[in-house]
Amino acid sequence: MGTGLLDIDLDAVAANWAALDAKTAVETAAVVKADGYGLDIAKVARRLARAGVRRYFVATAEEGVTLRAALGAGPEINVFSGHMAGDCDMIRDAGLIPMLNSAEQARRHRQALPDAAYGVQLDSGMNRLGMEPADWAALRDDLEAGPLALIMSHLACSDAPGHPQNAAQLASFSAMTDGVSVPRSLSATGGILLGPEFHFELCRPGIGLYGGAPFVDARPVLRLSLPVIQVRDVAPGETVGYGATWGTERPARIATLAAGYADGLIRKMGNRANLWAGNIACPLAGRVSMDLLTVDVSQLDEVPEHLDILGPHQSVDDVADAAETIGYEILTSLGSRYTRQYRGDAS
Ligand SMILES: *Cc1c(COP(=O)(O)O)cnc(C)c1O
Numbered sequence: 391m392g393t394g395l396l397d398i399d400l401d402a403v404a405a406n407w408a409a410l411d412a413k414t415a416v417e418t419a420a421v422v423k424a425d426g427y428g429l430d431i432a433k434v435a436r437r438l439a440r441a442g443v444r445r446y447f448v449a450t451a452e453e454g455v456t457l458r459a460a461l462g463a464g465p466e467i468n469v470f471s472g473h474m475a476g477d478c479d480m481i482r483d484a485g486l487i488p489m490l491n492s493a494e495q496a497r498r499h500r501q502a503l504p505d506a507a508y509g510v511q512l513d514s515g516m517n518r519l520g521m522e523p524a525d526w527a528a529l530r531d532d533l534e535a536g537p538l539a540l541i542m543s544h545l546a547c548s549d550a551p552g553h554p555q556n557a558a559q560l561a562s563f564s565a566m567t568d569g570v571s572v573p574r575s576l577s578a579t580g581g582i583l584l585g586p587e588f589h590f591e592l593c594r595p596g597i598g599l600y601g602g603a604p605f606v607d608a609r610p611v612l613r614l615s616l617p618v619i620q621v622r623d624v625a626p627g628e629t630v631g632y633g634a635t636w637g638t639e640r641p642a643r644i645a646t647l648a649a650g651y652a653d654g655l656i657r658k659m660g661n662r663a664n665l666w667a668g669n670i671a672c673p674l675a676g677r678v679s680m681d682l683l684t685v686d687v688s689q690l691d692e693v694p695e696h697l698d699i700l701g702p703h704q705s706v707d708d709v710a711d712a713a714e715t716i717g718y719e720i721l722t723s724l725g726s727r728y729t730r731q732y733r734g735d736a737s
Pocket residue numbers: 421423470543544577578579580594595596597598
């Protein structure tokens with residue numbers, strides 16, 4: 391087989407959800423936007439539904455339609471981007487709950503679908519999505535009188551527990567929602583770990599479900615094994631790869647593996663990440679190509695048929711560090727060429 395093998399442990403996703411749920415006294419939803427952080431929204435959500443998840447969040451109405459088809463009627467599907475022009479049929483037919491982000495979205499939704507449930511997203515300081523305090527103050531009575539299901543906001547710095555913006559956003563969200571009678575949600579994965587005052591009635595983790603920081607106690611979800619196409623001996627003075635950025639002063643053995651930046655192995659990790667042969671780290675040697683990696687396997691007595699780039703010794707966050715990015719980007723960049731193998735019942 392000429393492509394990498396991506397092993398996705400859905401039971402670990404379910405266990406991570408349960409572990410995050412156990413950290414709060416409130417309901418825990420699941421964020422499955424971007425195709426379940428790249429791992430397949432239908433499989434992830436079905437496994438989570440079996441674990442007891444009743445509320446889901448996606449980025450767009452289109453994702454909500456896909457999720458509804460996977461889950462069937464029943465679970466609540468909330469849409470972060472709210473009610474965009476053209477979303478009306480999808481929201482109605484798939485029974486989605488848009489998080490209304492502006493006065494314009496509120497007007498659009500209430501006019502088009504007056505009986506359809508909605509949530510409200512408030513901006514508590516991130517300045518990305520959500521109504522500003524003044525918009526909300528003007529609309530609050532009206533919106534509270536309709537089928538309002540949820541009020542939410544999002545923290546900009548929850549992965550940095552000491553950051554003063556966490557307390558500032560908590561104060562802003564609390565002030566804006568004081569006295570409301572519907573559930574409130576402020577926290578994603580990071581906010582869950584900040585403590586109970588951030589939990590309100592509903593938490594909505596994403597990255598922690600998939601094994602990423604800041605949930606450092608997460609069970610690993612992924613193993614990515616890459617086939618070795620060819621092994622060669624390289625003599626002192628020779629170089630490896632584009633730009634000749636890796637050289638050797640001793641005789642070396644180089645393995646060439648079948649995956650590259652077109653498969654989400656970001657070019658910046660060249661010369662920095664490791665491949666693993668069991669417990670032995672083998673450093674990347676030279677730049678990442680589109681379809682190929684070159685690895686220094688000199689210390690191995692025997693080169694195995696596959697080397698792992700994700701697994702127990704190297705998480706998505708480790709790989710992200712090598713590429714100067716975050717685990718979220720590694721997950722959502724995992725390419726379509728891998729053979730995907732799912733552990734745990736996804737039916
Ligand atoms: C992506 C997202 C989440 C989930 O965040 P994680 O850090 O992945 O847990 C929650 N809420 C909003 C608004 C988001 O955009």
